[in-house]
Amino acid sequence: MNPGGKLSPDLRAAMLGSAPALVGVGAFSAVINILALTGSVYMLQIYDRVLPSQSVPTLVGFTIGMLGLYAVYGLLDFVRLRLLVRIGNRLHKTLQQQVFALSLSLPLLGGQNASRLQPLRDLDQLRAFLSGLGPTVIFDAPWIPFYLLVIYLLHPSLGLLATSGAIVVVLLTVIAEILGRGPAARASETLVSQRNLADSGRRNAEVVRAMGLSGRLAGRWSEINHAYLAHQERLSDIVGATGSLSRALRMALQSSVLGLGAYLVIGGEASPGVIIASSILLGRSLAPVDAALANWRGFVSFRQSYSQLTAALAAFGSRGELMQLPRPEAMLKVEDLTIAPPGQQKPTVTNVSFHLSCGAGMAIVGPSGSGKTTLVRALVGVWQPLRGMVRLDEASLDQWGHEQLGAYVGYLPQDVELFDGTVADNISRFGGAGDAKGVLAAARAAGVDKMIMRLPDGFQTRVGEGGAALSSGQRQLVGLARALYGDPFLVVLDEPNSNLDVDGDAALAGAILAVRRRGGIVIVVAHRPSALTNIDSVLVMANGTLHSFGSREEVLANVIRPFPSTAARSASAVPMQKGISGHA
Incomplete structure (x- = not known):
C-alpha cells in the first residue's frame, strides 16, 4: 500500500496504537462467524430431526436456541461496529494536528505538485473507511475456507462444487481490482484538479467578475469535469460488469448446490437437511465477496488515501523534537x-x-x-x-x-x-x-x-x-x-x-x-x-x-x-x- 516502501513513524505509531482494538475486532469477528452457522445447523436439525419425529417440543427447543444465538450474534456485530468507529476516530485524533500542520506546509515544501496532495481529505477518508463496514470484509474473508470446509464435511461433492465456484467469484473480484486501479487513480487526479480550479475561482472572485472570466473558467472546469466523468464511467463499468457477473454466478452456484444436494438425497448419499444447510453455508461463505463489491469504491479510496498520506508524512512530516535554543539577540x-x-x-x-x-x-x-x-x-x-x-x-x-x-x-x-x-x-x-x-x-x-x-x-x-x-x-x-x-x-x-x-x-x-x-x-x-x-x-x-x-x-x-x-x-x-x- 506504500509504493515508496517507507512508512511514516507517526502513521506507524497511530496504527500500532489501534492494534489492541483491532485484535478485539478480530476476536468478535471470529465468534460472529462461528455463530453464523446457526441458520445452517437449525435447518439441518429441522429437516433431519423435527420433521421425521413430528415433535413440537423439539421444534420449540431448537427455535429458542436459534433465537438466542442470533441475539448474541446481533449484539456482537453491534459492538464490533462501535469498536471500528472508535478506531477510526482515534486514528483521526492522533494524526489530526500533524496532518493539518502538514497541509499548511505543503505549498512551501512541494511547490505546484503539493496542490495535488490533500492530506486532510486523505485522513478523513481513512477515518470514514475504518468507521464503516469495509474493515469487516477484511476480518470475515479469512473465514471463507472455514465455511467451504464445513460444506465439504456435509458431502465432498458439495464441497468441491462450492470451492470451485468460490474461486471463480474471488478471481472476478481480483480482476475488478486490477482493471479498476488505473481509472480510479486518474479519476482522483482529475477530481483534485477540478476542486483546485473551483477554489482558485472563488479566491479570485473579484478578478473573475471584473474581467469577464466566468465563461472561460467555466469552460475549462467543464473540460476537467468531462475527463473526471469519463474515468468514473470507466470505473463504474468495470465494477458494475464484474459485480453483475459475480451476482449471476453466485445465484447459479447456490441453485446448483441445491440441485446437487437433491441428487445426493435421491441417491441416498445425504439427508434432506443437507440441501438447505449447504445452500445457507455457501451464501455465508461468499458474503465477504458481496460486501467487498458493495464497498468497492471505499476500498479504492482507502488505498489511494493511505498511500498518499503515507508518502506525504514520510516526505514532509515531523522532523522530531528539536532542542530549545535561546532567544536570538546578536x-x-x-x-x-x-x-x-x-x-x-x-x-x-x-x-x-x-x-x-x-x-x-x-x-x-x-x-x-x-x-x-x-x-x-x-x-x-x-x-x-x-x-x-x-x-x-x-x-x-x-x-x-x-x-x-x-x-x-x-x-x-x-x-x-x-x-x-x-x-x-x-x-x-x-x-x-x-x-x-x-x-x-x-x-x-x-x-x-x-x-x-x-x-x-x-x-x-x-x-x-x-x-x-x-x-x-x-x-x-x-x-x-x-x-x-x-x-x-x-x-x-x-x-x-x-x-x-x-x-x-x-x-x-x-x-x-x-x-x-x-x-x-x-x-x-x-x-x-x-x-x-x-x-x-x-x-x-x-x-x-x-x-x-x-x-x-x-x-x-x-x-x-x-x-x-x-x-x-x-x-x-x-x-x-x-x-x-x-x-x-
Missing part, C-alpha cells in the same frame, strides 16, 4: 544563499551573503523580478534554500522548530492574509485572549491602536475570512501589528506601505525605529522611498543576485542610474559600514 548572517521556488531546482536567487548586527535596519530594493520577495521568504524560513545558510546567532534556521522560530520572527508578506476571528486574535497570532497587554503593545507599536478602537467592537471586531471586514490599509496595519507582537528579534516587512496613507507611513517609520532601539533587526522590501525612513543600510538585488550593499546614502547614490542588466551580476559590493558586511 545578529543575522546570510551565507552564500541560493534559493529556488518550492519543488523546483532552478534558482531564482544565487549566492547572496550579508551580515546584520542587532539594532540594524536594512532595505531591500531592486526592479520587479529581481528576487527581493524570494530572498525574504528564505530569511524567515518560509522557503528552504538550495544551498547556503541563514543563521540567527550562529544557529541555522533548520535547527529551530517552526513554533519556536515563529516567536522570534515577525513577517509581513506582500499579500496580507488575516484569518476569520477577532482583531485581537489575529494580532496575537491566535495565542489566546490572555495577553491583552501584548496585543495592545503590538497595536501601539504599529500605530494602529486608535484605528482599532474606532471599529464597531474594537479589538473584538471580527475581521471575516481574509480580513474582508477591513480595508486594504487596515489589513496591512493589523498585519504589521501581528508582525510586531511579542517583540520578535527579526522583523521582515515586504512592501509594508503599499496600501498606507501619510499617517500609515509615519506609523511604519515609528515601528521600524522602535524595533531597532530595542535591539531587533528590521528588513524592509521597498519600492516607495517613504519606507526607507529610519533605515541605515540598503541591499540592491538585480537579476537574482546581490548587486550592492552598504549604507543608505552610498548605495542610493550609486543606483540612481538604471538597475544593471545580466552583465552586471558580477559587480562588486559597496564597502560596508560598521556592524554591516556583505558580498556577492
Whole structure:
C-alpha cells in the first residue's frame, strides 16, 4: 500500500496504537462467524430431526436456541461496529494536528505538485473507511475456507462444487481490482484538479467578475469535469460488469448446490437437511465477496488515501523534537544563499551573503523580478534554500522548530492574509485572549491602536475570512501589528506601505525605529522611498543576485542610474559600514 516502501513513524505509531482494538475486532469477528452457522445447523436439525419425529417440543427447543444465538450474534456485530468507529476516530485524533500542520506546509515544501496532495481529505477518508463496514470484509474473508470446509464435511461433492465456484467469484473480484486501479487513480487526479480550479475561482472572485472570466473558467472546469466523468464511467463499468457477473454466478452456484444436494438425497448419499444447510453455508461463505463489491469504491479510496498520506508524512512530516535554543539577540548572517521556488531546482536567487548586527535596519530594493520577495521568504524560513545558510546567532534556521522560530520572527508578506476571528486574535497570532497587554503593545507599536478602537467592537471586531471586514490599509496595519507582537528579534516587512496613507507611513517609520532601539533587526522590501525612513543600510538585488550593499546614502547614490542588466551580476559590493558586511 506504500509504493515508496517507507512508512511514516507517526502513521506507524497511530496504527500500532489501534492494534489492541483491532485484535478485539478480530476476536468478535471470529465468534460472529462461528455463530453464523446457526441458520445452517437449525435447518439441518429441522429437516433431519423435527420433521421425521413430528415433535413440537423439539421444534420449540431448537427455535429458542436459534433465537438466542442470533441475539448474541446481533449484539456482537453491534459492538464490533462501535469498536471500528472508535478506531477510526482515534486514528483521526492522533494524526489530526500533524496532518493539518502538514497541509499548511505543503505549498512551501512541494511547490505546484503539493496542490495535488490533500492530506486532510486523505485522513478523513481513512477515518470514514475504518468507521464503516469495509474493515469487516477484511476480518470475515479469512473465514471463507472455514465455511467451504464445513460444506465439504456435509458431502465432498458439495464441497468441491462450492470451492470451485468460490474461486471463480474471488478471481472476478481480483480482476475488478486490477482493471479498476488505473481509472480510479486518474479519476482522483482529475477530481483534485477540478476542486483546485473551483477554489482558485472563488479566491479570485473579484478578478473573475471584473474581467469577464466566468465563461472561460467555466469552460475549462467543464473540460476537467468531462475527463473526471469519463474515468468514473470507466470505473463504474468495470465494477458494475464484474459485480453483475459475480451476482449471476453466485445465484447459479447456490441453485446448483441445491440441485446437487437433491441428487445426493435421491441417491441416498445425504439427508434432506443437507440441501438447505449447504445452500445457507455457501451464501455465508461468499458474503465477504458481496460486501467487498458493495464497498468497492471505499476500498479504492482507502488505498489511494493511505498511500498518499503515507508518502506525504514520510516526505514532509515531523522532523522530531528539536532542542530549545535561546532567544536570538546578536545578529543575522546570510551565507552564500541560493534559493529556488518550492519543488523546483532552478534558482531564482544565487549566492547572496550579508551580515546584520542587532539594532540594524536594512532595505531591500531592486526592479520587479529581481528576487527581493524570494530572498525574504528564505530569511524567515518560509522557503528552504538550495544551498547556503541563514543563521540567527550562529544557529541555522533548520535547527529551530517552526513554533519556536515563529516567536522570534515577525513577517509581513506582500499579500496580507488575516484569518476569520477577532482583531485581537489575529494580532496575537491566535495565542489566546490572555495577553491583552501584548496585543495592545503590538497595536501601539504599529500605530494602529486608535484605528482599532474606532471599529464597531474594537479589538473584538471580527475581521471575516481574509480580513474582508477591513480595508486594504487596515489589513496591512493589523498585519504589521501581528508582525510586531511579542517583540520578535527579526522583523521582515515586504512592501509594508503599499496600501498606507501619510499617517500609515509615519506609523511604519515609528515601528521600524522602535524595533531597532530595542535591539531587533528590521528588513524592509521597498519600492516607495517613504519606507526607507529610519533605515541605515540598503541591499540592491538585480537579476537574482546581490548587486550592492552598504549604507543608505552610498548605495542610493550609486543606483540612481538604471538597475544593471545580466552583465552586471558580477559587480562588486559597496564597502560596508560598521556592524554591516556583505558580498556577492
